[in-house]
Amino acid sequence: MSCDFSGTLLHAYLDGELDAMRAAEFERHLETCRECTATLGAAESLRSSLQRAQLYETAPIGLRNELRKNSARSSRVPRLGRMARRSPLGAGLPLPLPCS
Ligand SMILES: [Zn+2]
Numbered sequence: 001m002s003c004d005f006s007g008t009l010l011h012a013y014l015d016g017e018l019d020a021m022r023a024a025e026f027e028r029h030l031e032t033c034r035e036c037t038a039t040l041g042a043a044e045s046l047r048s049s050l051q052r053a054q055l056y057e058t059a060p061i062g063l064r065n066e067l068r069k070n071s072a073r074s075s076r077v078p079r080l081g082r083m084a085r086r087s088p089l090g091a092g093l094p095l096p097l098p099c100s
Pocket of ligand 1: 003004005006029033034035036037
């Protein structure tokens with residue numbers, strides 16, 4: 001037996017994605033549906049285990065410094081080259097000024 005709500009609303013409820021009315025509707029459903037209650041409990045338990053697990057590694061300081069250096073280098077605003085200063089037509093005409 002499979003409840004329709006377990007496939008559609010349960011994970012949205014778990015992730016806090018339901019609006020207040022839909023969340024209240026799902027909570028009323030939980031009072032009578034053992035399947036959703038059990039599935040929600042299992043999902044909350046899994047989420048809790050994953051949050052407690054040490055799943056992230058800290059990068060070595062040398063790698064972090066290298067990444068920061070490369071990031072700073074790539075985020076610099078490029079200088080306008082000779083072609084970029086020309087008009088789109090490439091005729092060396094100045095770019096039109098905006099109307100005031
Ligand atoms: Zn259900």
